[in-house]
Amino acid sequence: MKPQTPRQQLIYDYLRKKKTALSAYDILDEFRDHGFRAPSQIYRVLNKLLEFGLIHKVESLSAYIACEQEHDIGQSFLTICNGCGIVKEIPNASFVENLDKLDGLEGFTPQELVVEVKGRCSICN
Numbered sequence: 001m002k003p004q005t006p007r008q009q010l011i012y013d014y015l016r017k018k019k020t021a022l023s024a025y026d027i028l029d030e031f032r033d034h035g036f037r038a039p040s041q042i043y044r045v046l047n048k049l050l051e052f053g054l055i056h057k058v059e060s061l062s063a064y065i066a067c068e069q070e071h072d073i074g075q076s077f078l079t080i081c082n083g084c085g086i087v088k089e090i091p092n093a094s095f096v097e098n099l100d101k102l103d104g105l106e107g108f109t110p111q112e113l114v115v116e117v118k119g120r121c122s123i124c125n
């Protein structure tokens with residue numbers, strides 16, 4: 001899936017350029033000149049990009065990053081540096097792939113998996 005509108009493309013390209021996660025307010029500040037006036041307009045675009053699997057929400061930061069990996073929609077495994085704020089997506093984590101084989105699920109059907117690991121990146125260490 002690709003962005004479907006110029007606004008989606010604009011915000012998607014901006015998130016891809018950035019290494020840190022951005023909030024809707026960060027994005028609004030950047031694009032006020034492009035006709036965005038309210039956070040709700042930004043959220044509308046972000047929700048579409050989430051639906052297409054093009055970005056991830058970093059739940060613990062209430063912020064967003066571009067998805068850089070090929071994977072099922074509804075999965076994200078991210079590392080977040082407490083020093084510089086860089087967010088990285090970990091590809092093909094085997095426990096993500098094998099979630100339905102975990103012990104103790106007992107009839108529970110997983111629909112979404114969000115793993116966020118906070119720590120320090122190799123530069124901030």
Ligand SMILES: [Zn+2]
Pocket residue numbers: 056066067068069070071075076089
């Ligand atoms: Zn992703």
Ligand SMILES: [Zn+2]
Pocket residue numbers: 081082083084085086120121122123124
């Ligand atoms: Zn760092």
